Amino acid sequence: MSATIAEILQANRSGRSTPARTVAACLEAIERHADPSIFTALVGPEALGEQLAALEGRDPAGLPLYGVPFAVKDNIDVAGLPTSCACPDFAYVATRDATAVARLKRAGAIVIGKTNLDQFATGLNGTRSPYGTPRNAVRADLVPGGSSSGSGVAVAAGLVPFALGTDTAGSGRIPAGLNNIVGVKPSLGLVSTAGLVPACRTLDCISVFALTVADAMAALKAMAGPDEADPFSRPLPFGTPGACPPALRIAVPRPEDRVFLGDRQAEAAFTQAVARMAALGARIVEVAMEPFYETARLLYEGPWVAERYAAVGPFLESKPDSFNEVVRAIIEEGRRRTAVEAFRAHYRRVELAARARAALEGCDALMVPTMPTVYTVEEMLADPVRLNSNLGIYTNFVNLLDMCGIAVPSGLRPDGAPVGVTLLAGAGRDAHLAAIAAAFHASTELAMGATGRPLPALPAAMPRVAAGHHEIALFGAHLSGLPLNGELLEAGGMFLRQARTNADYKLYALPEGRVRRPGLLRVEPGGGAPVECEIWALPAEAFARFVDAIPAPLGIATIQLEDGGRVKGFALEAVAAKGARDITGFGGWRGFLAEEQRQREAAGISAAE
Structure with missing residues (x-):
C-alpha cells in the first residue's frame, strides 16, 4: 500500500x-x-x-x-x-x-x-x-x-x-x-x-x-x-x-550527559542531528539532564510500578501462569510499594519538574535521541x-x-x-x-519507513488560518525565541510567516519594565521604513484574552504590510514615542538586539552581566 x-x-x-x-x-x-x-x-x-x-x-x-x-x-x-x-x-x-x-x-x-x-x-x-x-x-x-x-x-x-x-x-x-x-x-x-x-x-x-x-x-x-x-x-x-x-532555541543534553552505552554510531548520529537542527537556523542550548534522568528512574525504580499492579493485580493473582515471566516479575513488584513511598516519590517528582522547567526556560523544545542504542x-x-x-x-x-x-x-x-x-x-x-x-x-530526505518512497515535500504555500482563529502581527518580546513567546504557545498560537510592514512605520525602544519591548508607531506615508515582524494565529478566545492583557502604551491596530496585506498587530500610542529611542534603522527588534549584543561582545561584556 x-x-x-x-x-x-x-x-x-x-x-x-x-x-x-x-x-x-x-x-x-x-x-x-x-x-x-x-x-x-x-x-x-x-x-x-x-x-x-x-x-x-x-x-x-x-x-x-x-x-x-x-x-x-x-x-x-x-x-x-x-x-x-x-x-x-x-x-x-x-x-x-x-x-x-x-x-x-x-x-x-x-x-x-x-x-x-x-x-x-x-x-x-x-x-x-x-x-x-x-x-x-x-x-x-x-x-x-x-x-x-x-x-x-x-x-x-x-x-x-x-x-x-x-x-x-x-x-x-x-x-x-x-x-x-x-x-x-x-x-x-x-x-x-x-x-x-x-x-x-x-x-x-x-x-x-x-x-x-x-x-x-x-x-x-x-x-x-x-x-x-x-x-x-x-x-x-x-x-x-x-x-x-524562525529563531528557534532547541535544548539538547550537554555532551557529558549524553548516554549511548558505548555505541559510537548512535553517538555520531545524534551529533549529526544536532548539527542538522542548527543548520535549520536553531540556536542550540546545552542543558544538564540530571533532573530528567532522576525522574526517569522514578518510573520503574519508584512506586509508580504499583499502578501496573492496580490495573491488572486481581487477574495476576487468579492466573499468574498466564503472564510472560518478565512482565509478571515487573508487575508483582508493585505489591511491595507503600503509600508512604508513593507520596515521597510524588514530592520528589514535583521538585524535579520545577528543575526541569527551569532548565528549559526560553527554549522551544528539548531534543534527545529517541533511544541510546539498538539491540x-x-x-x-x-x-x-x-x-x-x-x-x-x-x-x-x-x-x-x-x-x-x-x-x-x-x-x-x-x-x-x-x-x-x-x-x-x-x-x-x-x-x-x-x-x-x-x-x-x-x-x-529519508525514505518513509521501509517503503522506499521519498518523503513528500513540505507545502510551499503558507499555512491557512484555521477557522475560529485570528492573525496577529508581533514586533517584540513575543517573537519566536524571545521571552514572551511562551505565552503564545500556551494559548495555542501558530506561527504563519515572517513579514515586513510598509514604509509608514517607525519602531521605538520603550523604557524597560518587566520585559524589554519595542513599540510600533504609524507615521506619515513614506515617513518611516519597513519593520520586520512575525504573523501568528491565535484561537479567538485566546486572542481576546491576549488583547485584553496588553499594557499601555501599547494597543492593537490594523498594520499595513509591505505586500499589501493588512493584519491586526501591536501599535504604540504616539505620546509614548516622545523621548523614546528610535530604532527603526535596525530593521526590527531582532536587529536591534543583535547590534546590542555585538557591541557588548566588542566591549568584552558577557550577556549575563
Whole structure:
C-alpha cells in the first residue's frame, strides 16, 4: 500500500479510488507482507462492510479521514474484536469502541485490525508477546520496539498509513525510532483514554504512528478533545501546525550527559542531528539532564510500578501462569510499594519538574535521541530486563514531567539501523512541536519507513488560518525565541510567516519594565521604513484574552504590510514615542538586539552581566 493519508484522501475524493478499493489494497498488502506477529486480529468482511456502508451518502469533503484504513493496538477497545493485551486468557470481546477509535470512525477512517504488543504494555522492545515478535521493518534482526510493536511495524512496512499505539514510558516513540517512522506522544489528557486497558492510568496516553508528521497530526486532530467518559482528559490548546518558527532555541543534553552505552554510531548520529537542527537556523542550548534522568528512574525504580499492579493485580493473582515471566516479575513488584513511598516519590517528582522547567526556560523544545542504542532480538532475549531498561533512558521521564513529544527519523547508521530524535515540550505545545518536527524530518530526505518512497515535500504555500482563529502581527518580546513567546504557545498560537510592514512605520525602544519591548508607531506615508515582524494565529478566545492583557502604551491596530496585506498587530500610542529611542534603522527588534549584543561582545561584556 505505502500511501500517506493525503494520498489516500486525494484518491478517494477524486474518484480514482474508493474506500472499498483502498481497504482491499490494505488487506492485500498485509497478506503479502506475511508476518503473522504484527496483527492479533483482523476485522472480518461483514464488519468492514458495515464501516464502509456508514460512509455512504456522506460528503467526502467533510470527512478528514475519508476511507483511510488504520490499525489499533490490542489494549484499546474496538467493538466486536477481542482486546487481549497480548494475554489470551485475559481477552474479552469489546462491546463498544474506545472514544479515540469512535472519533476516528466518525472522521471517516476504517479500522482494519488489532496489533501486537508487549504484554499488558509492559516493555519497550517488542519481544514479550505470546503472539510472537513482529519483524522489524528496516532491519529484520533488530527488535521492533515496544510496547506498541505491531502498530509501529505495520506503518513502517506500508501496511496502513497510521496506527494507534499507547505511550506510558516510551511505547509510542521507541517503535518509531526503530522503524524509521514518526511517533506522536500527545499531551496527557489531550486524547481520551476511555476504552484503553490501563498500564499506569495517571500516565497513559494513546499515541499515533505515521509515515509523516502531517499524517500523524491529522489523526491526532480527529481524536483530540475532552471526554466525559475519561476523568483524566482535559481541555488543552490544539491548533493546526503552522510553519516552523524562525529563531528557534532547541535544548539538547550537554555532551557529558549524553548516554549511548558505548555505541559510537548512535553517538555520531545524534551529533549529526544536532548539527542538522542548527543548520535549520536553531540556536542550540546545552542543558544538564540530571533532573530528567532522576525522574526517569522514578518510573520503574519508584512506586509508580504499583499502578501496573492496580490495573491488572486481581487477574495476576487468579492466573499468574498466564503472564510472560518478565512482565509478571515487573508487575508483582508493585505489591511491595507503600503509600508512604508513593507520596515521597510524588514530592520528589514535583521538585524535579520545577528543575526541569527551569532548565528549559526560553527554549522551544528539548531534543534527545529517541533511544541510546539498538539491540538485536537475540541480544534482548539473552538480557531482557537490563537491555529493555536501557531503551527507556530518554523516554521514561516524559509523562512524569507532563510533556508532549514527537519522535522523528534522523538517519540510517552505517550498519543499516535507523536512528531518530525526539522533540519534547510542555503540555499543550503539540502543534508547535509538530511544525519543528516536520521541518527537521523533511531536511533528512529519508525514505518513509521501509517503503522506499521519498518523503513528500513540505507545502510551499503558507499555512491557512484555521477557522475560529485570528492573525496577529508581533514586533517584540513575543517573537519566536524571545521571552514572551511562551505565552503564545500556551494559548495555542501558530506561527504563519515572517513579514515586513510598509514604509509608514517607525519602531521605538520603550523604557524597560518587566520585559524589554519595542513599540510600533504609524507615521506619515513614506515617513518611516519597513519593520520586520512575525504573523501568528491565535484561537479567538485566546486572542481576546491576549488583547485584553496588553499594557499601555501599547494597543492593537490594523498594520499595513509591505505586500499589501493588512493584519491586526501591536501599535504604540504616539505620546509614548516622545523621548523614546528610535530604532527603526535596525530593521526590527531582532536587529536591534543583535547590534546590542555585538557591541557588548566588542566591549568584552558577557550577556549575563
